[in-house]
Amino acid sequence: MLEKEKEALARRIAGEIALSSDPGKTMRKWREIFGISQTELAEHLGVSSSVISDYEGGRRKSPGAATIKKFVEALLEIDEKRGGNVIKAFSRTIGVELPTSAILDIREFAIPVTIAELVEAVKGEVMTRKDELERRIYGYTVVDSIKAILEMSSEEFLKLYGWTTERALVFTKVSTGRSPMIAVRVQGLKPAVVVVHGVKKLDELAVRLAEKEKIPLVVSHAENENELISGLRALVEKSERTA
Template identity: 45%
Template structure:
């Protein structure tokens, strides 16, 4: 997928999500903060005062029409493009893979194979079980609850089955039992699995055993997700 078509598809997705939202202001704010753009920067791009953006996001102004929505989306993408296009590329990769951003929040390829030990260090993960492979070439961040409840069986197999030589990072986990059990029926297995937002001592007590049986490295981290992704972007 070329960068132009990826950006166009992303623009349509964001605009559609805002236009159909019950709380469009909150959805605008979600995308603005996801793109790490200040209200003042978005306002400057739109040539309005910051209070206008604030009023839309807080709901003090009437729901924005499609013209306003399209201008806001174009402004977000234009700002990100000038800054190097990191967020555009990130979201476009997810869209090209055929999954919603609520399910797959990050999908990236690293510039070179990364030792799993170094990957775990970068995301401040504690290793719970060693793997049979030494490196990962990319990672996929998956909301475990959204994946289990929203994906069809075919989509589920496609998402998990595209994980060869990668790390799968599962967010929204309590103990890690559900994603690890679900992975038992999917081939090939990833080189590494990370349970995000959970302390090592709170991980399901059979998790490490399953990881050893299936041959992937298992880690757990509580590092804040946005900070973790930013750190990976600068290192890999």
């Protein structure tokens, strides 16, 4: 299944771990992207959970090529047994030109950040699911809501998620928040958090949809799009310094 895509993803993961200044943190990041627990990964590899924990916590020396290979193969094998959702998501990003006129910025974090950190970066106000602020996300996509909703096809919209839905979708030029939440609901895939910018009066339907879909909805009070994106990029830089 998707052999070329699987090979490309394996090279990406292995390369990130090998080149990382903190391989353990990078291993944890990818394990969490695949949604695999330390226990499940340890059982698949035939080691104790403490071994995985020690690598991720930096208590063991940096993994060698053989260890990285086994780690990557385990992630992919477990994902395939579950239906290959991560591999399929990654395959959608290969060789595809995104609708750049709608995308204002798209970045991945070197290490995951919490929704709470994202909220601070965008000068946000949390409207729903305040109990999920410690949830970790792996990237963000900032889109012009008018172009995204009016011009993008369903297939193009799905590509806003990159290789993981555990990210923030940030919509600009939003007046009430209703249209972005409707668009998110009908697409099937759900982001970890939705941020809306430019809201004059938040529509109650947007709030109800966010609650129904169990998605934290955040209203950004950044003065303009430049300030919004600058805050997000500063968060990327912070994650790179921490990595």
